[in-house]
Amino acid sequence: MKTHSIAIDGPAGAGKSSVAREVASQLGFVYVDTGALYRAIALFSTEYPSVQQFLANLESDCHLELKYFGGTQCIFLNGENVTDKLRTAEITMKASELSALPQVRAFLLETQKDIAKAYNVIMDGRDIGTVVLPDADLKIYLTASAEERASRRYLELEDKPDAPSYEQILADIQQRDYNDMHRAIAPLQQAKDAILLDSTNMGFHEVCEEILSLAEKHLELE
Numbered sequence: 001m002k003t004h005s006i007a008i009d010g011p012a013g014a015g016k017s018s019v020a021r022e023v024a025s026q027l028g029f030v031y032v033d034t035g036a037l038y039r040a041i042a043l044f045s046t047e048y049p050s051v052q053q054f055l056a057n058l059e060s061d062c063h064l065e066l067k068y069f070g071g072t073q074c075i076f077l078n079g080e081n082v083t084d085k086l087r088t089a090e091i092t093m094k095a096s097e098l099s100a101l102p103q104v105r106a107f108l109l110e111t112q113k114d115i116a117k118a119y120n121v122i123m124d125g126r127d128i129g130t131v132v133l134p135d136a137d138l139k140i141y142l143t144a145s146a147e148e149r150a151s152r153r154y155l156e157l158e159d160k161p162d163a164p165s166y167e168q169i170l171a172d173i174q175q176r177d178y179n180d181m182h183r184a185i186a187p188l189q190q191a192k193d194a195i196l197l198d199s200t201n202m203g204f205h206e207v208c209e210e211i212l213s214l215a216e217k218h219l220e221l222e
């Protein structure tokens with residue numbers, strides 16, 4: 001059976017995951033957060049004293065599984081549900097660094113392609129439209145200014161204990177943008193046939209509506 005796919009790429013904090021989750025639930029598609037796969041690999045790497053040792057054990061000892069509970073993606077690393085351990089500042093930065101390694105990208109490529117072969121998916125990441133699903137039915141490049149992305153993140157975190165300052169969040173976002181856009185393999189870039197959505201001055205629902213209406217045009221849904 002031919003499956004449908006929507007690719008959403010864009011920089012950190014552009015709102016890809018919340019938008020993709022909502023659109024997936026409206027369309028009855030599986031939402032695949034590929035960043036969580038890179039984050040799980042970053043967590044796995046913390047078990048090793050050096051990058052060389054981590055890479056030497058990646059293929060043989062890192063077993064990742066995606067499972068869905070009520071539409072929410074959970075990620076299992078060697079049988080353990082590690083979903084709640086993936087959002088720390090340390091893992092975030094490590095995922096961005098390790099995702100530049102060709103071995104890491106190759107390791108995850110087939111996993112991502114296989115999911116899209118099995119289900120109708122909306123997949124978000126950095127290289128979905130360019131590398132993982134070059135034949136996706138619809139490709140979106142979702143972005144917003146770095147300042148707007150930092151300020152959204154700041155508002156999400158401000159009530160939490162030890163919340164970082166706006167300046168720290170902005171600096172982290174700029175560092176991750178730089179890493180993600182300048183790596184040699186599969187850097188973050190807008191695919192030639194992707195539709196650009198700049199959400200700097202758009203609300204969440206507006207972005208979702210826009211993607212749903214594009215999906216209606218580009219996908220032959222029953």
Ligand code: DC
Binds near residue numbers: 100124126176
């Ligand atoms: O989307 P995220 O912030 O959870 O992603 C974490 C890191 O993983 C991001 O900085 C870059 C990397 N990543 C990637 O290189 N390719 C993807 N398709 C998804 C994420």
